[in-house]
Amino acid sequence: MRGNGCKWRRCRFCDYHTDFSLDEQANFQLNSKVLAQVTGEFGSLEVINSGSFCDLDDATPEEIAKYFNQVCLLQGLPGQSKEGMLRDIELGLKYFDRVCVNIMVENTKPIKPDYGVIEIFKREVYPLYKDNEQVDILLNNTDFGVGV
Known part of the structure; x- marks a missing residue:
């Protein structure tokens, strides 16, 4: 692609x-x-x-x-905005049955999560989708029980 x-x-x-x-x-x-x-x-x-x-x-x-039928989105990256995160989720909902949103967690790579963006997500995006049955939100990458 x-x-x-x-x-x-x-x-x-x-x-x-x-x-x-x-x-x-x-x-x-x-x-x-x-x-x-x-x-x-x-x-x-x-x-x-x-x-x-x-x-x-x-x-x-x-x-x-x-x-x-599903798309997986990574959010919490440097440069993302509330509007961009909302747009990505809405595009996902428009075209797919399910949307999985992963919040970036720190790993061994040099690109790190933007904790300011993550706070915006938690405060302004998460409340809009937390009860939406079409949206899975992993605030931590172990939320599905994998890697616990």
Whole structure:
């Protein structure tokens, strides 16, 4: 999958941001061609793109939704805003049956969570979705009991 390019371009382990195009129609045509090759032979498929879900052209999420019923979003990153987090969740709800929101936790990589963004999430985003049966929110990455 190809999008219009990762906006952060800060991850020291990633160079996916070099594969992008600002031509949304060309991105959609390429993404449609790739998705047309999905046969279901292996029972599951992981889709990645050159950046994030929010970097895809407007038509590709609808195309992806034909094959998948859930999206996983990472929030709590430097540079995210309340409006951006809300937009990501709403796009997820528009195109998928379920949305899983993971709040970034510190790990061994140099990119660290933005605790200010996480506080905004907890105060202004979490209350809007905490009771929504279509949204799973992992404030800690062990909330589902994995890794406990």
